[in-house]
Amino acid sequence: xxxxxxxxxxxxxxxxxxxxxxxxxxxxxxxxxxxxxxxxxxxxxxxxxxxxxxxxxxxxxxxxxxxxxxxxxxxxxxxxxxxxxxxxxxxxxxxxxxxxxxxxxxxxxxxxxxxxxxxxxxxxxxxxxxx
Amino acid sequence: xxxxxxxxxxxxxxxxxxxxxxxxxxxxxxxxxxxxxxxxxxxxxxxxxxxxxxxxxxxxxxxxxxxxxxxxxxxxxxxxxxxxxxxxxxxxxxxxxxxxxxxxxxxxxxxxxxxxxxxxxxxxxxxxxxxxxxxxxxxxxxxxxxxxxxxxxxxxxxxxxxxxxxxxxxxxxxxxxxxxxxxxxxxxxxxxxxxxxxxxxxxxxxxxxxxxxxxxxxxxxxxxxxxxxxxxxxxxxxxxxxxxxxxxxxxxxxxxxxxxxxxxxxxxxxxxxxxxxxxxxxxxxxxxxxxxxxxxxxxxxxxxxxxxxxxxxxxxxxxxxxxxxxxxxxxx
Numbered sequence: 001x002x003x004x005x006x007x008x009x010x011x012x013x014x015x016x017x018x019x020x021x022x023x024x025x026x027x028x029x030x031x032x033x034x035x036x037x038x039x040x041x042x043x044x045x046x047x048x049x050x051x052x053x054x055x056x057x058x059x060x061x062x063x064x065x066x067x068x069x070x071x072x073x074x075x076x077x078x079x080x081x082x083x084x085x086x087x088x089x090x091x092x093x094x095x096x097x098x099x100x101x102x103x104x105x106x107x108x109x110x111x112x113x114x115x116x117x118x119x120x121x122x123x124x125x126x127x128x129x130x131x
Numbered sequence: 132x133x134x135x136x137x138x139x140x141x142x143x144x145x146x147x148x149x150x151x152x153x154x155x156x157x158x159x160x161x162x163x164x165x166x167x168x169x170x171x172x173x174x175x176x177x178x179x180x181x182x183x184x185x186x187x188x189x190x191x192x193x194x195x196x197x198x199x200x201x202x203x204x205x206x207x208x209x210x211x212x213x214x215x216x217x218x219x220x221x222x223x224x225x226x227x228x229x230x231x232x233x234x235x236x237x238x239x240x241x242x243x244x245x246x247x248x249x250x251x252x253x254x255x256x257x258x259x260x261x262x263x264x265x266x267x268x269x270x271x272x273x274x275x276x277x278x279x280x281x282x283x284x285x286x287x288x289x290x291x292x293x294x295x296x297x298x299x300x301x302x303x304x305x306x307x308x309x310x311x312x313x314x315x316x317x318x319x320x321x322x323x324x325x326x327x328x329x330x331x332x333x334x335x336x337x338x339x340x341x342x343x344x345x346x347x348x349x350x351x352x353x354x355x356x357x358x359x360x361x362x363x364x365x366x367x368x369x370x371x372x373x374x375x376x377x378x379x380x381x382x383x384x385x386x387x388x389x390x391x392x393x394x395x396x397x398x399x400x401x402x403x404x405x406x407x408x409x410x411x412x413x414x415x416x417x418x419x420x421x422x423x424x425x426x427x428x429x430x431x432x433x434x435x436x437x438x439x440x441x442x443x444x445x446x447x448x449x450x451x452x453x454x455x456x457x458x459x460x461x462x463x
Binding site: 004007027030031036039040043044050051053054055 | 229
């Protein structure tokens with residue numbers, strides 16, 4: 001289907017209030033022709049999984065700067081799986097120590113992006129991941 | 132089990148999938164619609180439209196909460212514009228609807244307008260039918276109120292709310308054609324903002340131009356009376372103006388009451404059936420046009436079409452004559 005649009009949920013789980021990065025990424029994905037569902041600050045893993053289900057997204061992008069990624073990411077993966085959305089690719093952006101990245105990838109996270117990551121790379125990786 | 136059966140069994144993932152299929156206008160989506168169609172026709176469709184920033188999403192959020200207290204299941208289709216340049220979109224209506232999260236009786240779906248001619252209204256109509264068949268009692272369709280496609284969507288609804296806010300323009304804005312004419316209920320949101328009286332006054336005077344409701348009015352200090360046939364008014368719906376502060380929930384019960392009054396009015400006056408009929412007829416016409424067009428394309432060789440098109444381009448034939456030629460060629 002040529003007119004199938006890539007649908008991406010951009011969400012900020014956890015309690016930090018820094019949503020600049022999420023907005024920059026949302027805009028970059030929009031400019032790359034994707035449909036971005038932006039849900040805003042302070043989302044619980046349950047809220048994110050529910051939104052991903054209702055919106056039937058292909059990709060979930062999580063922005064986490066609070067350091068709570070090792071708690072939030074597995075919970076969200078678990079809920080997506082419970083909802084039958086195993087095909088959904090999950091990406092994380094924010095502040096993630098290098099040593100956590102392999103563990104996140106093991107959990108099934110498709111990509112992790114830190115400060116300075118280029119939005120072009122993110123767009124490319126998303127397109128690649130959902131092929 | 133087919134996707135349509137899963138939808139009827141309350142499978143939310145199947146519901147979400149069917150909505151995607153319909154949005155992308157796939158054969159699977161069409162097949163699901165065919166199966167679901169007999170189960171539709173029960174829901175109350177409410178259109179919510181108005182300029183960006185008037186508070187539509189917040190209002191929809193509060194209305195949904197209110198309908199939930201009446202134990203009604205609520206579906207929301209929130210439409211935001213697609214970029215005309217990249218085709219991408221940022222759909223941000225969920226940001227204002229966080230209160231509805233975690234409630235299984237609510238289903239929110241964001242939708243990008245995708246800019247296709249007429250296609251948006253068609254896709255929305257299909258999505259609304261899926262929600263209707265799935266047993267949602269109230270379906271709210273939220274659109275940015277500008278242009279033909281939004282008016283088309285509003286026509287889907289039984290009850291259309293037009294949302295205004297103070298400070299957006301004077302009474303000339305209010306009498307511009309289009310958006311206000313489709314209103315069944317006018318909402319002045321952000322009613323705690325300065326200028327709310329002016330907005331209300333402008334809307335009132337606009338309404339009075341459309342519906343002469345006042346029997347006695349003052350003109351240069353003289354009172355003049357207007358004779359109105361009394362019966363004419365009793366079955367006419369005059370759009371009420373409701374003031375709300377959506378972020379705080381003020382005016383929401385009053386608005387919900389007007390909405391149910393309007394539904395009642397539609398049922399008593401027979402307008403409910405008339406609106407349904409008009410909507411289904413236009414849906415059928417669209418389908419028919421598509422079908423005839425594709426049949427036509429199959430029967431007329433592309434070479435012949437191109438040749439006639441060339442003659443039109445050279446001004447040897449008018450488009451009307453060209454169509455005559457093309458269709459006669461088909462029937463011969």
